[in-house]
Amino acid sequence: xxxxxxxxxxxxxxxxxxxxxxxxxxxxxxxxxxxxxxxxxxxxxxxxxxxxxxxxxxxxxxxxxxxxxxxxxxxxxxxxxxxxxxxxxxxxxxxxxxxxxxxxxxxxxxxxxxxxxxxxxxxxxxxxxxxxxxxxxxxxxxxxxxxxxxxxxxxxxxxxxxxxxxxxxxxxxxxxxxxxxxxxxxxxxxxxxxxxxxxxxxxxxxxxxxxxxxxxxxxxxxxxxxxxxxxxxxxxxxxxxxxxxxxxxxxxxxxxxxxxxxxxxxxxxxxxxxxxxxxxxxxxxxxxxxxxxxxxxxxxxxxxxxxxxxxxxxxxxxxxxxxxxxxxxxxxxxxxxxxxxxxxxxxxxxxxxxxxxxxxxxxxxxxxxxxxxxxxxxx
Ligand code: HEC
Ligand code: HEC
Numbered sequence: 086x087x088x089x090x091x092x093x094x095x096x097x098x099x100x101x102x103x104x105x106x107x108x109x110x111x112x113x114x115x116x117x118x119x120x121x122x123x124x125x126x127x128x129x130x131x132x133x134x135x136x137x138x139x140x141x142x143x144x145x146x147x148x149x150x151x152x153x154x155x156x157x158x159x160x161x162x163x164x165x166x167x168x169x170x171x172x173x174x175x176x177x178x179x180x181x182x183x184x185x186x187x188x189x190x191x192x193x194x195x196x197x198x199x200x201x202x203x204x205x206x207x208x209x210x211x212x213x214x215x216x217x218x219x220x221x222x223x224x225x226x227x228x229x230x231x232x233x234x235x236x237x238x239x240x241x242x243x244x245x246x247x248x249x250x251x252x253x254x255x256x257x258x259x260x261x262x263x264x265x266x267x268x269x270x271x272x273x274x275x276x277x278x279x280x281x282x283x284x285x286x287x288x289x290x291x292x293x294x295x296x297x298x299x300x301x302x303x304x305x306x307x308x309x310x311x312x313x314x315x316x317x318x319x320x321x322x323x324x325x326x327x328x329x330x331x332x333x334x335x336x337x338x339x340x341x342x343x344x345x346x347x348x349x350x351x352x353x354x355x356x357x358x359x360x361x362x363x364x365x366x367x368x369x370x371x372x373x374x375x376x377x378x379x380x381x382x383x384x385x386x387x388x389x390x391x392x393x394x395x396x397x398x399x400x401x402x403x404x405x406x407x408x409x410x411x412x413x414x415x416x417x418x419x420x421x422x423x424x425x426x427x428x429x430x431x432x433x434x435x436x437x438x439x440x441x442x443x444x445x446x447x448x449x450x451x452x453x454x455x456x457x458x459x460x461x462x463x464x
Contacts, residue, residue, distance in 0.1 A: 108127040109126070110123040110127050110130075111123055114126065114226075115226065116216060116219040116220065116225045116226065117225050118229035121216045121219075125213050126217055128213045129215070129216050129217025132206070132210055132214045132217075136214070140152050140155065140200065141160065141161075141162060144221070145162035146163050147160055147161035148161075157199055157313065157315070158313065159200070159201070163222050164222060165182065165221075165222030165225060167182075167183050167187075167188075167343050168326075168346070169196065169337070170183035170184075170188045170191045170343075171231075171341070171343045172184055172230055172231030172232055172233060172234070173231050173340055173349070182224060182228050183230060184230045185212060186233070187233075188215045189212060190327075192215070193206075193211065198325075198326060234339045236335060237354050238354070239354075240354055240358055241358050241359060241362055245362050248358060248362040248363070249359070249362045249363045251356075251363075252362050252364065253269070253274075255352070255360045255363070256269070256364070257270050257274070257275065257278035258279060260360065262364075264295075265294060265317040265347065266319065267293055267294055267319045268292060269320075269367060269379070269383065271383065271386060272386050273389075276389070276391075282391060292380075293319065294316050294317045294318065296315070297347075298312050298346075317346075320364060320368050320371060321370055321376040321377075322371065322377075323371065324371060325368055328365075331361050331365040334360070335360075335361040338350050338352065338360060339351065397421040397422060398421075399419040399422075400419060400420070400422045401418070401419055402420045
């Protein structure tokens, strides 16, 4: 509430001064490879001052009057560095300039769980602000935006449930998203997907997230800087920033999150869309009882025990005299193969009769009775 008031007051005082005096721009500028006329930029500046400056600052440096104490800090547009509005570019290592559509989507949708609200302005107004934002950073005069993520056709359309099952496998076994985000598989499933005993994994506590450096620097007092750390969200428990529908998951996975926080995963449509459906289902549970229940079920599992070794192969059993052991109905008696003998030459399994007198596990009397393991013959 107090914060909202501070912002409102700051906006009001600036709104009075904005628009007075000389317009800032008198000629067109080339931004991101496109020429933007002065009128658009001047209108963008006005709208910026009305709506955005309180947090992002007059200089676009993220130090507006309402910024102190905001976490995460408002973006510094002078760096020309974006986290969620990102594009694909082979050369620029995940730090490409966004397209206007990407910025528009994010400014309209807001960044959930942060002070960056959804903005209910007309698209044409937001686009003018977007052009103005670009004047803060020299990156926009030098570079052009990267490529859009091609969403293509969703191969799981109409069979989303199948997609989610496959997505769970991709999440755990292929892309290993749990190396930063939590895992959402039971300990048994985790073992099945990764072939890694859960207790042995490098990530000791894989039901919680690992704090990561974001690559973004936060200016501190006295000219010092500190790298902003970010926690990869636990999709069941924390809001995601820029995900408004399932295709946004596909996009974020393809591009990654700008900076060092999360790399892009070029998974292609089949795995990529399966993963998107799976993660979207988790995201939809965030803030609900179903989400809390799912999380509780995962974190309250008993200690993991390796699965029981497979039962020993069943082989026909023989009497010491070499004749097959038979059940009363005449079918052969089967049982676990005798343990290999110390002498490797005698280690052949199910070798018919052991030499008479040799120690035998197959004493005629004991075998049929002492065969608790289900034998094939009894099925
Ligand atoms: C109440 C404070 C506040 C106001 C007002 C505000 N923002 Fe933000 N904005 C933020 C914060 C905080 C972040 C950083 C969120 C994060 O890093 O997760 C942000 C991030 C952004 C980003 C970065 C998106 C990305 O992909 O990295 C853009 C672009 C942006 N804001 C544009 C705007 C525009 C345009 C306006 C005005 C229409 C505006 N903001 C108003 C707080 C604000
Ligand atoms: C190297 C660590 C790392 C890996 C691996 C990783 N992520 Fe992330 N991810 C992050 C971090 C950190 C963030 C949070 C960024 C922030 O909010 O500033 C994030 C955010 C996200 C978001 C939310 C984006 C938003 O708009 O808030 C989604 C969805 C996501 N990751 C999905 C995935 C999926 C699916 C995988 C596996 C393909 C994956 N991540 C692998 C670190 C990682």
